[in-house]
Amino acid sequence: MSSLQNKHTLKFLTAGSVDDGKSTLIGRLLLDSKAILADQLSGIQHKLADDESYDLAKLTDGLQAEREQGITIDVAYRYFTTPERKFIIADAPGHEQYTRNMVTAASSSDAAVILVDVTKINWEDKVVNLLPQTRRHTLLANLLKVPSILFAINKLDAIKDPDTAFINVKRTLEKFTQQANITITNIIPISALKGLNITARNADKHGNILCEKVYQGPSLLEALTALPSHVASDTQAFHFPVQFVQKLQEAHDGSSTQHGRRIFWGRIAAGGVKIGDELIVQPSGAKAKISKIFANALQGELQRASTGQSVGLILDQEIDVSRGDWLLAPSSPSAQKEAKATLAWLDDEPLVVGRAYWLKHGHRWIKTKIASINHHLNIHTLETEPAENLDKNSIGEVSLILQQPIPVLPYHDAKDVGAAILVDTATNRTAGAVLFK
């Protein structure tokens, strides 16, 4: 257990179109990790006559049946635990609404597993024609800055020369990602149906190990187990969105204090902080120093804290700070009233240029208008094209005019400072995902 103590939960999304074997893969992971319990299996027991005929896709059938009745759920979450780690699968259904689903799942995932169905492509060619879906899912995962991207080349048990297919597909994927400047973590040969190379480098019933000659890497689960889940960097200036202001009935540690009687709770969005550091309050511009840092309301004081940690801060003087304000290092870039952003449009109604929307950034709600659509992203190639509109499921670059200046860092450098959501003022629907440039 010692080496496993620091393994955080890994949240990953699975991408692939409807028949690529996504449900089978998820079913296999759940079944082989014993996340499916006897009573849940009993409903599909007659289909489990022998191991080879498992209809694993049926394990997630409850959801599909409901979708058939017209209920569309963007993302469902599933859980499994191995002796080493807990995993959360963000299961985004592979049908038409993929961009919206992918964006939602990718926004909070530590990894993306992109399935490549080898039976659908010309694997005998040295340069394989990848399916548009594969390119698109990869580019989207990269756009959303999912830290690790893995390819699982599936259904290799169903073709006559798995070794050649694996080599050709791998070569093509490497070339494609290199051109797009995307770092990939693993390319893994699997058979979700037969359970080959999913949880272990195991042999099929004839004693064959999948792609034994051309692949020496880990199984899919081994690769996922080894991934980092938090890629936080403290290199940015300190950015702290104030989430909740608490008036203390008495000093936090029970003693009297000359320091502030309010504690500012929140999660550090970028950078680190230590006692004595000077801070600026945005938007008021007031200055103060950190006098105390708390991990939570029951635990003692910390000397320092870093990106991703939730903390409570007490300042050395009483100044006006409210929920939604930011506490910033003096070295942070100044707040902006205009900004450029990549916008993923999620709403059924198209974006209206010039209309005001709610924008939530950190814990602050402000109004914003789209001043212009600079270009539209061709989702297949990620090349930019001129555009007048953004419809549902499309992505483009826009210029925003903001009601108040907000502290922004590029999404690419600091996700928690560079992301925001747009909400329709009439329907309250979440209409857009904003990735600041």
Add this chain to the structure above:
Amino acid sequence: MTSHSPNLYTPLSDLEEESIFIMREVAGSFERPALLFSGGKDSCVMLRLAEKAFGQGQFPFPLLMIDTGHNFPEVVEFRDRRAKELDAKLIVRSVEDSMKRGTVRLSHPLESRNPHQSVTLLEAIEEFRFDALLGGARRDEEKARAKERIFSHRDSFGQWQPKAQRPELWNIFNTRILPDENFRVFPISNWTEFDVWKYIAQEEIPLPNLYYAHQRQVIPRKGLLVPVTDVTPVQEGETIETRTVRFRTVGDMTCTCPIESNAANANDIVKETAAVTISERGATRMDDQTSEASMEKRKLEGYF
């Protein structure tokens, strides 16, 4: 511990931190939130998370219990004692009162009152004008839960609209509502039963003693062990047996069954949970077995 049992020591800090973040977001975003507290293990975990978020006796919301009138007496006693110890305001609203008002009508006297909690809950929401209710539901409990957002928007009838769920991006939650609408918020969505028990063991969270092994009179019925109570009488041809049992979940007496177990403390239960082969609801609930989609139906009616 064998090499095959799940790791008992995975840190729970990620889950804890996410849950605290969600609770503070509720406290900061809504005017009249409340925390649903039944005295069960999930809501006991929620209380500890609230203590960590805000400090003891400083909860910025009251605790709300919807009482079916058929709760185990040990749980009711525990609930009142915990609320007092934590210096939290406790509001109890009962299904019996709704029956007196005529807003709940049973089709027969022994019908489970559990499904009717929704009516009483909605009445409490209206009475106190709650705009957000924190609930201890987990996505691993049930299929309908697996699909529900952490911040689950409910219309003015308290109804869940699975087709119109708001996408949840990053950790930025869209908390905007119209008058009379509300949110059900589930800070421990991403926890499993196993995580809950590990946390109870780690934090030494007090629970009603029903959760630990004890001797109890039960009636074996349809694969379940039905506790002998006023509301679950012995039927013809059945015999009462005394067994060593514990409850995995403590809901309404009419539909909650114990399991056979010798696990006498939280650490024993962690080990036992690591090896279970039947889901929490499958092992213990009479009501959810009646229909594949019963939970979903109840949620559509305004249940949390």
